[in-house]
Amino acid sequence: MKIFRFLAFFTSFFASTFLFTPVANAALEIEISGGSAQQIPIAIVPFGQGEHAATMSGIIAADLKRSGLFRVLETGGVASRPTDITQIKFAEWSALQAQAMSVGTIEPQADGKLKVSFQLADVLKQTQLTSGQYNISPSQLRITAHKIADAIYQKLTGESGIFASHIAYINKSKGRYTLQVADADGANPRTMLSSKEPIISPAWAPDGNRIAYVSFEKKKPIIYVQTLGGQRTTVASFKGNNSAPAWSPDGNKLAIVLTHGANSQLYTINADGSGLKQVTKSSAIDTEPTWSTDGQWIYFTSDRGGRPQIYKVSSQGGDPKRVSFEGAYNVSPRFSPDGKSLAMIRNDGGRFRVALQDLNSGQVQLLSDGGQDESPSFAPNGRVILYATRNGGRGALAAVSADGRVKQRLNESGGDIREPAWGPLIK
């Protein structure tokens, strides 16, 4: 396995970050094991002149670089600056060993909007591979850059992209808890909720515009749904605990866990808080629901067999069937976007690790090696699992590829971050 080391990789790109940091320019060191043996050499020509053009090409280049599948070429040495495929002198770019290149323009419109156009060219065949046009407001520049990066990524790798998406997570800092939403590249973190009581279990609705979560602000766990625009609805505030919200694939319902004065049991409820239905009836713990991609089943954690294991039950209720058989402690099931596998947390001799079970074969692969790994969350294309880990006594985020080949952990600690949830692609 190869080890790539990136030092201060984002120093220029996130220069503004460092301006606010007292200990400036501490090297951000990431160890990445694994990666692509061959990277596609690509040139991202700035989309014209000016700040917008530099921002956009910078984001696209950074996204593609981070994917590990691309080698983004330095274009400073090339004399020409084409902004349309008809202007490309292909000989110059093949001399740079570019196999693909993107060109584009950003044109301000009379109404204050921006018209962004891009083309992706095959340098060797001298043909256009894909193109796109976006009529956006200036505030949508960043997300549009991620969408263009996704379009390039998809065209050249055949996989759907993941750059134009959000992640949510909880940060605990100075005795306060905040629910944060950031772009998938970590930029642009915004606080959605701030409280001195714990916030846990954020879950993205399939529309990418609502997050369900559990807040202890009333000294007990209550489930809320909040839009990115700040509209907040109480979904479940029954006697006892209200926790573990999981969206149905159609975004209309949530599987939740209620206690009503006894042990945790599964229910379903409409996203507006109506239509409560009990799904499991046991004297054991039933919790951590996750829906199958077809909405037929709810997978969940239960200790009905003595130790916590994964079970499934019809989303209409019925007799649960056991799903996990390897290991004495399996919790936190999460369905993969393609519906073929189940991520979970296994207690492996006192170490809590991310595991992935193939639902057809039943085979399980242990993916992470951490000691207190929790909260697995799939990237929208299913190729990466984001999870919470502990690093020097603090919460940190880490990720592992679904094939287990590539593992990553941030070496620098300082925040206390937990409960990551990766949202769907932004349309």
Place this chain on the structure above:
Amino acid sequence: MNNLTFNKKLLSTLMLALVLTACKSTPMTKPSIEDKSVGQNTTTTTPAAGADDGSTVKEVSLDDANANDAGNPLKDPNNILSKRNIYFDFDSDAVKAEYRPLVEAHAKYLLSHKDARVIVQGNADERGTREYNLALGQRRSVAVKKALNVLGVQDEQIETVSYGEEKSTGCADEACFSKDRRADIVYQGE
């Protein structure tokens, strides 16, 4: 340190590798790129203003309202009613004999103050996942409720909830974990 700034940095860095993990593992033998996608090659998109691209994320801030009344038996440090913590053995939800006087005192108070309401908050140590620990903490709060029930306190005066591992003290050893395995009795309005 500015925490938002830190997060930004942290997450930026993290994502570097997140996306890297989407790598193909098989070496590419083809000499040039190719179009691997299916379908349209040109897209035109006009997102609606303020669409769900997150450009208009709004923060909700919660007020820190907290009642603080003094001078009642529940707050008197010399009164057993001020004792609110019941500790449990590992992997157990049995209320130990040493806590019987405490439970009896609260039962007596609740029986003579029918308007009083308690929330029994269960807790777990931080080993394991948050939601599963929430369920484990709930077991302990239910055990305390049952002990109060036996002494005649009705369910309508008791709510059982769990904080799971959320109030855990950041332990690294068993002596410390034992402090996190407990149920706390909280009176309504406190």
